[in-house]
Amino acid sequence: MADNFGVKLxxxxxxxxxxxxxxxxxxxxxxxxxxFGLGGKQLDGFFNNWLYxxxxxxxAVACFxxxxxxxxxxxxxxxxxxxxxxxxxxxxxxxxxxxQHLDEIPFPSIDDAFYLSFYxxxxxxxxxxxxxxxxxxxxxxxxDGVSGALAVxxxxxxxxxxxxxxxxxxxxPAAVATNLAYPLADLxxxxxxxxxxxxxxxxxxxxxxxxxxxxxxxxxxxxxYLYQAAAGTYVDGGILDAGWLAACIMFATxxxxxxxxxxxxxxxxxxxxxxxPAGAALVGIGLLATDHWHRLDTLALMLATAAVLAxxxxxxxxxxxxxxxxxASRHEASxxxxxxxxxxxxxxxxxxxxxxxxxxxTLALFDLDGxxxxxxxxxxxxxxxxxxxxxxxxxxAADGHGRAYRMGGDEFCVVLNTSLDEKLLAACSEALTEAxxxxxxxxxxxxxxxxxxxxxxxxxxxxADQRMYEQKRGGRRSPGHQSTEVLLGVVAERDHxxxxxxxxxxxxxxxxxxxxxxxxxxxxxxxxxxxLHDIGKVGVxxxxxxxxxxxxxxxxEFIHGHTLIGERIVRRAPALNDVAKLVRSSHxxxxxxxxxxxxxxxxxxxGARIVAVCDAFDAMVSPRRYRSGxxxxxxxxxxxxxxxxxxxxxxVAALAAVMAKGGQQHLAA
Numbered sequence: 001m002a003d004n005f006g007v008k009l010x011x012x013x014x015x016x017x018x019x020x021x022x023x024x025x026x027x028x029x030x031x032x033x034x035x036f037g038l039g040g041k042q043l044d045g046f047f048n049n050w051l052y053x054x055x056x057x058x059x060a061v062a063c064f065x066x067x068x069x070x071x072x073x074x075x076x077x078x079x080x081x082x083x084x085x086x087x088x089x090x091x092x093x094x095x096x097x098x099x100q101h102l103d104e105i106p107f108p109s110i111d112d113a114f115y116l117s118f119y120x121x122x123x124x125x126x127x128x129x130x131x132x133x134x135x136x137x138x139x140x141x142x143x144d145g146v147s148g149a150l151a152v153x154x155x156x157x158x159x160x161x162x163x164x165x166x167x168x169x170x171x172x173p174a175a176v177a178t179n180l181a182y183p184l185a186d187l188x189x190x191x192x193x194x195x196x197x198x199x200x201x202x203x204x205x206x207x208x209x210x211x212x213x214x215x216x217x218x219x220x221x222x223x224x225y226l227y228q229a230a231a232g233t234y235v236d237g238g239i240l241d242a243g244w245l246a247a248c249i250m251f252a253t254x255x256x257x258x259x260x261x262x263x264x265x266x267x268x269x270x271x272x273x274x275x276x277p278a279g280a281a282l283v284g285i286g287l288l289a290t291d292h293w294h295r296l297d298t299l300a301l302m303l304a305t306a307a308v309l310a311x312x313x314x315x316x317x318x319x320x321x322x323x324x325x326x327x328a329s330r331h332e333a334s335x336x337x338x339x340x341x342x343x344x345x346x347x348x349x350x351x352x353x354x355x356x357x358x359x360x361x362t363l364a365l366f367d368l369d370g371x372x373x374x375x376x377x378x379x380x381x382x383x384x385x386x387x388x389x390x391x392x393x394x395x396x397a398a399d400g401h402g403r404a405y406r407m408g409g410d411e412f413c414v415v416l417n418t419s420l421d422e423k424l425l426a427a428c429s430e431a432l433t434e435a436x437x438x439x440x441x442x443x444x445x446x447x448x449x450x451x452x453x454x455x456x457x458x459x460x461x462x463x464a465d466q467r468m469y470e471q472k473r474g475g476r477r478s479p480g481h482q483s484t485e486v487l488l489g490v491v492a493e494r495d496h497x498x499x500x501x502x503x504x505x506x507x508x509x510x511x512x513x514x515x516x517x518x519x520x521x522x523x524x525x526x527x528x529x530x531x532l533h534d535i536g537k538v539g540v541x542x543x544x545x546x547x548x549x550x551x552x553x554x555x556x557e558f559i560h561g562h563t564l565i566g567e568r569i570v571r572r573a574p575a576l577n578d579v580a581k582l583v584r585s586s587h588x589x590x591x592x593x594x595x596x597x598x599x600x601x602x603x604x605x606x607g608a609r610i611v612a613v614c615d616a617f618d619a620m621v622s623p624r625r626y627r628s629g630x631x632x633x634x635x636x637x638x639x640x641x642x643x644x645x646x647x648x649x650x651x652v653a654a655l656a657a658v659m660a661k662g663g664q665q666h667l668a669a
Contacts, residue, residue: 016062016065016066016256017256019058019062019252020062020249020252020253020256023055023058023059023062023249023252024249026051026054026055027055027242027245027246027249029047029051030047030051030052030055030241030242030245031239031242033047034047034237034238034239034241034242035239044237047237048236048237048241049096049100052092052241052245053089053092053093053096055245055248055249056085056088056089056092056244056245056248057089057093058252059085059089059248059249059251059252060082060085060086060089060248061082062252062255062256063078063079063081063082063085063251063252063255064078064079064082066078066255066256067079067082074128074129074131074132076125076128077125077126077128077129077132078125078255080121080122080124080125080128081121081122081125081211081251081255083121084117084118084119084121084122084125085118085248085251087114087115087117087118087121088114088115088118088244088248090114091111091112091113091114091115091117091118092111094110094111094114095111098110098111099111107175107178108174108175108177108178112178115182116178116181116182116185119185119188119189122189122215123188123189123192126192126193126196126215127192127196129196129200129208129211130196130200133200133203133208150191150280150284150303150304150306150307150310151279151280151281151283151284151304151307151311152187152190152191152194152283154283154284154287154300154303154304154306154307157183157187157297157299157300157303158287158290158296158297158300158304179226182222182226183223183226186219186222186223186226189215189218189219190215190216190219193212193215193216193219197212205257205258206254206257206258207254207255207257207258208254209254210250210251210253210254210257211250211251211254213250214246214247214248214249214250214251214253214254215247217243217246217247217250218243218244218247218248220243221240221243221244221247222244224240224243225240228240277310277311277312277314277315277318278311280307280308280310280311280314281307281308281311281312283304283307284303284304284305284306284307284308284311285304285308287300287301287304288301288304288305288308333345334346334349336391336405336406336408338384338387338388338391338406339387339388339391339392339406340391341391341394341395341404341405341406341412342403342404342405342406343405343406343407343408344405344407344408344413346405347405347407347413347415348457350403350415351363351415351450351457351460351461352457354415354450354451355450355451355455355456355457355460358451359417360418360419360449360450360451360452361402361415361416361417361418361419361449361450362402362414362415362416362418362419362420362421362425362447362448362449362450363413363414363415363447363448363450363454363460363461363464364413364414364416364425364428364445364446364447364448364464365407365411365412365413365445365446365447365461365464365465365468366394366411366412366413366414366428366429366432366443366444366445366468367410367411367443367444367468367469367472368390368410368411368412368432368441368442368443369441369442369443369444369472370439370440370441370442371383371386371387371410371441372410373439374386374439374441377439378439386434386441387406387410389434390412390431390432390434390441391404391406391412393431393432394412394414394428394431394432396431397427397428397430397431398414398416398428401416401417401418401424402414402415402416402417402418403415404428408660408661409661412432412443414428419449419452420447420449425445425447428445429442429443429445444468444469444471444472445467445468445471446463446464446465446466446467446468446469446470446471447464447467448460448463448464448467462503462504462507465507466503466507469510472520502530502531502532502533502534503531504618504622505530505531505533505611505614505615505618505619506527506528506530506531507527508530508614508617508618508655508658509526509527509529509530509610509611509614510523510524510526510527510530511658512526512610512613512614512651512654512655512658513526513527513607513610515654515657515658516606516610516650516651516654518606518607522607525578525579525582525607526582526607526610526611528576528579529579529582529583529586529607529608529611530586530610530611530614530615532566532570532576532579532583533563533566533582533583533586533587533611533615534562534566534615535566535569535570535583536561536562536563536564536565536566536567536568536569536583537562537565537566538565538569560587560595560596561596563583563584563585563586563587563595563596564584564596566580566583566584567580567581567583567584568580570583581605581608582605582607582608582611584596584597584608585597585599585604585605585608586608586611586612586615587612588600588604588608588609588612589612589645589646589647590604590609590643590644590645590646590647590648590649591644591645591646593646594612594646604648606648606651609647609648609651610651610654612646612647612648612651613639613647613648613651613652613655614655616639616642616646616647617635617636617639617655620634620635620638620639621635632659636655636656636659639652639655640652640656
């Protein structure tokens with residue numbers, strides 16, 4: 001059936017193309033006769049009566065045929081265009097048969113009624129065309145249409161209306177009304193056309209383009225005729241009459257173009273947003289300025305003023321739309337897409353504000369224990385639903401006391417407007433607790449008072465993060481953790497920047513290790529190794545570490561030995577024996593070009609590979625006395641560039657995944 005329909009459609013289109021070609025040849029013949037006298041005077045009757053009226057009737061029939069041939073297309077629009085063309089053809093036929101040979105043609109007459117009957121169905125047809133092409137309208141589209149229509153109407157009124165008014169002076173009321181009805185109808189036609197084009201978003205398909213061109217040509221030809229008739233220069237059967245025929249053929253051509261799909265009006269491109277109201281304003285201002293040298297009719301001045309006002313309103317609306325867009329973008333940038341809660345960006349802004357004013361507050365981080373098992377068991381949609389429920393519960397618990405945030409993944413946060421309140425923290429933890437058949441989720445919590453315990457956002461986040469992971473380990477400090485803190489204290493006494501870098505690298509290394517599936521104890525060892533990987537630099541002379549120029553080969557060898565020194569220092573703590581091995585290999589490269597052992601690929605311990613990536617990343621993003629830090633995106637790009645050469649590609653991918661889930665909370669922003 002579909003194949004038969006396609007064949008039928010192809011046959012109809014071929015017949016339509018041949019018919020339109022015949023109409024185009026007929027128009028060419030008429031134009032040659034009107035302009036150059038093709039065929040001589042003896043053929044005036046054929047060209048001006050039979051051929052002219054035949055073309056009009058054929059165009060109306062083409063529109064009706066379209067309605068019958070393709071009933072699923074916007075039938076009402078083409079039916080009305082066919083009716084409008086029938087009215088115009090009837091008026092011309094009546095003029096040819098009943099009025100053309102009279103010595104004095106009555107005015108107004110019956111054919112004027114038929115001519116004017118062309119316009120109402122054309123107006124309504126344009127409405128159906130708009131309805132067939134879109135199902136939503138923007139307020140700005142309406143204003144575009146109104147401003148453009150007023151500008152076109154003002155320009156036409158300035159040229160045509162004044163001449164017509166002058167020509168009807170002293171005429172009967174019926175003659176005056178009829179003469180003025182034509183320019184008014186043409187002005188309204190152009191206005192409706194511009195408004196319709198604006199409502200469809202200025203999208204021009206073939207059917208709409210042919211129809212719009214035909215209507216513009218029709219109104220233009222009619223306006224020129226009215227002007228010439230008022231000035232007494234119109235010649236019956238002249239080349240101007242070909243304008244009406246060409247317009248009607250365009251209508252018939254539009255009727256047989258493919259119908260477009262209905263769609264919503266998208267926001268127009270920036271140049272259209274400026275071009276339409278700006279063009280309307282320029283036309284209006286130009287006409288108002290012209291009035292100072294050449295007096296224009298009151299109607300033209302009123303329309304010009306209205307066009308300027310509409311253009312100003314359109315530009316004001318555009319400004320308001322951009323303000324709303326900026327506000328929406330800011331809201332999206334500070335809101336978690338899944339839960340609708342404030343996100344990490346908003347947390348940093350709020351925390352910075354609290355610290356700026358020195359107000360006592362509590363920052364608490366929550367990490368859901370048991371969520372991964374729930375997500376793996378019941379699927380991601382169920383996991384998302386759980387996060388939404390828990391997030392809303394946390395919002396309710398913090399309401400009136402502070403603000404809740406989702407950091408990413410299964411991590412949440414609150415900033416409470418009070419000093420540490422155990423009862424309130426317990427309520428927030430309870431809000432993030434849920435149990436059911438075969439599952440249980442509850443949070444580990446890390447809280448810090450600001451500004452008493454941390455004076456900056458990065459310090460507060462790092463401290464809360466460390467305390468949260470301490471609670472994950474059962475609230476006790478392992479011997480390895482205690483030993484690590486002692487050694488880090490030694491590093492901090494000698495180089496504060498190095499200690500800060502070690503802390504940041506340790507937090508990030510723990511997250512990456514857990515992402516790669518390492519056990520909590522193994523992840524702790526990786527974190528300790530990241531914190532202590534450069535401790536061997538305490539055995540390198542300051543003259544070498546701080547040397548401003550290039551190092552000699554002997555000095556480089558001294559630097560490369562700091563991992564061996566670090567291994568010896570760390571191994572003195574029995575609880576850190578496994579950590580010492582990772583410290584030794586923390587500067588090996590994936591391609592084998594590292595030190596001290598020249599290991600390559602999987603021969604490098606996984607923990608050491610994690611330390612190498614996290615060390616480099618934290619070093620890039622952390623500011624130093626002599627440079628500012630890179631952005632997260634820039635640092636990730638550089639790390640990914642070195643994957644497969646300096647770094648393990650799997651570890652680099654894990655780092656990127658952790659950062660995408662909110663792992664960058666160990667940073668300042």
